[in-house]
Amino acid sequence: MGFCDLWVSWMAKRTVRELDLEGRRVLVRADLNVPLDAAAGISDDRRIQLFLPTLRHIVAHRGRAVLMSHLGRPKGDHAADRKLSLAPVASRISDLLGTACGFVEDCVGDDALAATRAMGDGDVLLLENLRFHPAETIIDNAKKNPDGKLTPEQAALRESFAAALAANGDLYVNDAFGTCHRNHVSMYDVPRLMGGGRRAIGFLVEKELEYLGRALESPQRPFVAVLGGAKVSDKIGVVRSLLERVDRILIGGAMMYTFWAAKGIAVGKSLCEQERIELAGELISAAGDKLVLPSDTVFADRLEAGAARHVAVGEVPPEQMGLDVGPETVTRFSEILRGARTIVWNGPLGAFETPPFDAGTNAIARVIAEAGDAGAVTVIGGGDSASAMQRAGLAERMTHISTGGGASLKFLEGKRFEPIEIIDDV
Numbered sequence: 001m002g003f004c005d006l007w008v009s010w011m012a013k014r015t016v017r018e019l020d021l022e023g024r025r026v027l028v029r030a031d032l033n034v035p036l037d038a039a040a041g042i043s044d045d046r047r048i049q050l051f052l053p054t055l056r057h058i059v060a061h062r063g064r065a066v067l068m069s070h071l072g073r074p075k076g077d078h079a080a081d082r083k084l085s086l087a088p089v090a091s092r093i094s095d096l097l098g099t100a101c102g103f104v105e106d107c108v109g110d111d112a113l114a115a116t117r118a119m120g121d122g123d124v125l126l127l128e129n130l131r132f133h134p135a136e137t138i139i140d141n142a143k144k145n146p147d148g149k150l151t152p153e154q155a156a157l158r159e160s161f162a163a164a165l166a167a168n169g170d171l172y173v174n175d176a177f178g179t180c181h182r183n184h185v186s187m188y189d190v191p192r193l194m195g196g197g198r199r200a201i202g203f204l205v206e207k208e209l210e211y212l213g214r215a216l217e218s219p220q221r222p223f224v225a226v227l228g229g230a231k232v233s234d235k236i237g238v239v240r241s242l243l244e245r246v247d248r249i250l251i252g253g254a255m256m257y258t259f260w261a262a263k264g265i266a267v268g269k270s271l272c273e274q275e276r277i278e279l280a281g282e283l284i285s286a287a288g289d290k291l292v293l294p295s296d297t298v299f300a301d302r303l304e305a306g307a308a309r310h311v312a313v314g315e316v317p318p319e320q321m322g323l324d325v326g327p328e329t330v331t332r333f334s335e336i337l338r339g340a341r342t343i344v345w346n347g348p349l350g351a352f353e354t355p356p357f358d359a360g361t362n363a364i365a366r367v368i369a370e371a372g373d374a375g376a377v378t379v380i381g382g383g384d385s386a387s388a389m390q391r392a393g394l395a396e397r398m399t400h401i402s403t404g405g406g407a408s409l410k411f412l413e414g415k416r417f418e419p420i421e422i423i424d425d426v
Contacts, residue, residue: 007213010417014200014424016054016173021063025116027169027194028054028202029186031176031403032069032089032126040083042092044390047178047403052096054175054202055124059099062121066168067093068107068186069176070131081132090126101126107133108164116168127168135161136185162189169194175202177209178382178404180417187419199424204403209420211400212411215379216245220341225412226333226364228253228347229384232276232283237413238346239283243290248340250292250333252325252349252360257316259284259293268299268316270323292336296326298350298357305354324350325360334367343368346381346409348388361388369397381408 019026030051037043058065071089074081090103099122104115107127115125130136135157142150150158162185166172172191174180179187191199201209215223223246227235232255242249251259257270262281284291299320300307311326325333337343345368352358365388372378378398380389383405389395402408410417 007209007217009425010209010420011213012425013420014426015206016057016175016200016202018426019063019171019173019198019200021058021061021171023121024063024170025066025119025168026058026063026171026173027066027068027166027190028058028173029176029179029190030054030067030069030202031178031204032067032086033071033178034089036072036083036088040085040088042088045092045096046386046390048089048092048096050204050403051175051202054173054204055093055097057203058173059097059122059124063171064116064119064121065124066116066119067101067124067126068130068165068168069126070136070179070186071129072131074129074131076134081129084129084131086126086129093124093126097124099124104128108161108168113167130165130184130186133161137182138185139183139188158185158189161185162193166190166193170198172199173202174200174419174423175204177205177402178407180205180404180419181407181410181415183418188422191419191422196424199422201420201423205420207400208402208404208408211379212402212408215342215344215377216412219245220377222247222340223342224248224250224336224340224344226250226252226337226343226345226347226349226368228255228345228349228361230254230271232258232273232280234409235347236279236283237415238409239287239291241413242344243287246290246344248290248292248336249287250336252294252329252333252364253347254322254351256294256297256325257322263293266315266318267322268318269321270297270299270316271321292333294325294329295332296328297322298324298326298360300357303351303354303357306356309356323354323357330360330363333364337364337367337371338374340371340376342377342379343371344379344381344412345385346405346412348384352384352388352391358388358391362392365389365392365394369394372397372399381405381412383408
């Protein structure tokens with residue numbers, strides 16, 4: 001199935017608006033994986049805000065919203081993992097929703113089941129962090145096994161956890177785009193067990209599929225992609241997929257140095273994937289003038305706020321490391337972006353968390369915002385790209401900012417998302 005057919009099939013999925021919600025426990029897989037500060041306070045509630053339309057719809061239609069999500073990456077140390085509790089998220093949902101969001105200190109078991117069965121119409125309840133149970137992500141262990149499959153014991157644990165989660169709901173809604181590329185228990189096995197006629201996507205997932213899909217399948221032209229980030233290996237599939245669809249791909253971030261090395265340009269101590277240099281050379285040859293590499297870079301002897309920065313055109317001194325695109329590159333990229341009618345951006349162009357190496361990313365973010373103001377469609381991948389837009393104060397000027405960095409990358413590659421495919425068709 002080609003990308004067009006795949007996307008059309010996804011857009012035909014049942015949404016929460018097609019479910020009969022009144023009096024039903026609606027088990028909603030949300031992406032409430034928000035950043036927390038040292039005091040376990042929520043430092044950015046954007047993901048909660050974007051989930052609210054789905055939640056408000058369920059409440060307004062007298063459904064009983066049972067919310068589940070992961071938060072961070074628990075390590076299995078009970079005491080240390082408590083800082084990843086979703087309790088602060090329940091409190092923030094209550095504030096934003098204007099009605100109480102209950103909280104239960106586990107996502108399965110007697111207490112969770114009793115709490116969901118005691119709910120009234122229009123109630124909201126958040127279950128504790130799914131990843132406090134290793135079974136949630138146990139499918140990831142399959143690739144570590146010699147035959148690439150789960151052992152019988154692992155498969156049984158997965159099935160048992162799925163059944164316990166599914167018992168908390170009568171209907172299932174997937175509104176967690178950020179994990180749609182992962183077949184975790186809450187994303188795939190729970191709707192599989194629930195069976196047909198009870199499965200839908202939420203408004204956020206619907207919106208993500210709409211904007212990302214239209215950008216790829218029927219873009220206004222010129223169509224320009226901006227790809228940054230650390231590793232060529234993370235972007236190989238994206239570059240190959242986009243070459244068939246875009247007019248230009250602008251390359252930045254640390255992966256630019258692997259491309260430079262493929263062209264014989266000295267990169268000093270810059271991050272460079274030595275084992276990917278040959279592949280980078282192949283991509284350069286295959287792309288022709290569609291692939292636009294930086295012509296200069298900002299370098300320093302250390303990644304540290306306020307470190308002395310220097311500009312190199314074509315070479316990085318042996319004891320230095322490249323940390324941002326240079327001003328000549330910003331000018332060149334800006335000229336291309338100002339003429340674009342569709343822009344997709346995934347990955348920062350430098351070490352943007354550490355000034356002054358955020359200059360290139362911020363400059364390009366402003367140009368993309370200006371292009372959007374002039375009528376271009378601007379779609380920003382999640383993760384660091386979304387963070388960069390937020391930090392620059394430009395998020396509201398984008399057509400769409402994805403909530404899923406990894407998921408948007410897989411989408412741009414044209415990968416299948418089984419957690420979407422298992423949802424019922426309209």
